[in-house]
Amino acid sequence: MAFPFSGQIQLPHKLMNLIDHSRLNHSQPFDPDTEVHTPRGKYTCVHYGMMFPNLSAPFNFLNFLIVVGQPKIKLFKNTHLIKTSAINTANVLVGTAVGTPDHFNGYSVQHDCELISNGSLLRFANDILIEGKYPLFHAKREGHDFNFDLKIEATDKVANFVELVGGMYQHWSLLCQYEGFLDYKGKKTKVQGLCTYEYARGINVNLPMQFFTYQIINIDENTQVLLVEVLGSLNSVIQKRVYLRSLDDYGDIYEEGFNLTVQEFEPNRLTTPxxxxxxxxxxxxxxxxxxxxxxxxxxxxxSNQDFQYGMAGGYAGSYQYQGTFKGKAIEGTGYIEWLDIRES
Structure with a gap:
């Protein structure tokens, strides 16, 4: 039986463009003066992320998903980590298919973290260090069963996911190239390819999200495809898009004919923390x-059945795929994030 998420409510594009300006601001070079600050002022929650799809086994994928300040959005909030206040609580996922026990942790911003206000240095206890300014970044982890040392160079190819009116919520993703090594239990593996650097910031409001998936496929050594589907209350469509970009092309947004269908779910439902x-x-x-x-x-x-908890309040993993791109056959390992709190 297939599950195509039927019965969705699609609002007119003109109305959505009044609420979310991201469709109006795409296929343009990234502004290097764009802020990537830690929580401040009205922005009580920020997100930093790096995603590395299409890795060889046993890793399959790698992501660094960081949330500083817990949001009100039920789908993204890790309430169980809050010991003092939401704004003082950060969570970090270092996800990969090897799934070490310490892959997801919560931290006190005040006592466990070193965060430079402009985002140029982010240290979370002895878990992970990300430092640098656009376009050059460095991510490092040591002292664990799974470690890494990666250099990331961002391009000016940006996908603007969300730009809510009044700056309530903003989220974007840069196409990047990386090189370095992964270290699993003392064995080092050299890696290189395309990845993303992502940033989001939001004010302290609740958005009625019920379903979210984000997927990344590196078509080849130059081209990257991003899929986003977000549904709200009553199965209303917040976003259904595919973003295409490459090292030499700013790309475009595609929405027509979008269809995501699940043919088979994992046999057992999961209960999050x-x-x-x-x-x-x-x-x-x-x-x-x-x-x-x-x-x-x-x-x-x-699915490679390597989902790891900690993608905000949900899961991230990888999948094997076959398909076509512009009529040509493709295959590889995709990256997937999945959160779904609908009853069905």
Missing amino acids: NGLSMRLPQQFSWTVNDNHGVPLITIEGR
Whole structure:
């Protein structure tokens, strides 16, 4: 049985553009003066992220997902980590398929972290260090079963996911290149390729999100595809988009013909540390058309069953895929984030 998330409520593009300006501000170079500050003023929650898809086994994927200050959004909040206050609570996921026991942790911003206000240095206890300014960053972890040392160089190719009116919430992603090594139990593996550097900031409001998935596929050594689907109350569509970009092209946003269908879920529902119940996909497919109504990309994916908790209040992992891109066959290992608190 397939589960295509039917019965969705789609608001007109003109109305959505009044609420979210991101569709109006795409395919433009990244502004190097864009702020990546830690929580301040009205922005009580910020997110830093780096995602590395298409890694060889046993890793499959790597992500650094950092939330400083817990949001009000139920789907993203880790209430169980809060010991003093939401703004004093940070959480860090270092996710990869080897799934070491210390991959997800919560920290006191005041006592456990060293955070430079402009985001140029982020240290979370002895867990992870990310430092640098656009376009050069360095991520390092040592003293654990799983460690790494990675140099990341960002391009000016940016995907603007969200720009809510009044600056209530903003979220964007840069296409980056990286090189370095992963170290698992003393064995080092050299890695290089395309990754992302991401930043979000939000004010202290609750948004009625019920479902969220974010997926990354590196088509080749130059081209990256991002998928986003977000649903709100009553299955209302907040966003259903595919972003395409490459090292030499600012790319575009594609929405027509978007369809994500789950053919099979994992047999058992999971209960998160916050008591949320959700199903994770095992076999699924997705597609979107280009601006001429021709299929741009079609994907048949199967989970590697390596989901790790800590993607905010949900899970991140990887999947094997086969499909087509502009009519040519493709295959590889994709990256996937999945949060779903709907009852069905």
